[in-house]
Amino acid sequence: EAGVTQFPSHSVIEKGQTVTLRCDPISGHDNLYWYRRVMGKEIKFLLHFVKESKQDESGMPNNRFLAERTGGTYSTLKVQPAELEDSGVYFCASSARGISPLHFGNGTRLTVT
């Protein structure tokens, strides 16, 4: 089966611009997660979708971040406007129901200059 796919793999934008990251989960996986690692820090949870519903968005840093999962398939994470501290690697993961393992994508490396 195809794994979790993230686009783009790299993005370089200027402070104040907008960037949209996309995640295509494994087909049939209801659960979709966003995580990120900023420079030198641990991987941090951002939010969790079950199908199209936001189940837990306690890790979203502020209202400049907007995640959507229309139709319960792919998800987007928009950062608007981007700030320097948003630089890092953004990971998406998906899982089937229950306590199935998470399958991670290879991440999007975001650099805000």
Added chain:
Amino acid sequence: DAKTTQPNSMESNEEEPVHLPCNHSTISGTDYIHWYRQLPSQGPEYVIHGLTSNVNNRMASLAIAEDRKSSTLILHRATLRDAAVYYCILREVWGGSNYKLTFGKGTLLTVNP
């Protein structure tokens, strides 16, 4: 959040077994013990998980202490490809189906040829 403690780094030789320890003295009765690893430039990858009994799969074995306050991930024959950061994570479950992973710093495993 339930926390785990792991050594910052460990070193092994190729073809030898590796025992990666993890302490989780505050584990609750419903927490599963999960191990993930992250190879360079990739997203985290699921390795194994368990609740009370020892577990084996094609990648590794998981030995869980009787009091569940510690566990050990065992790689039976380390290869160069096993060089990665290994994360021991308590999978918190609440609300019947809502859960997330909380990553710590992990253990950086170096495998010498």
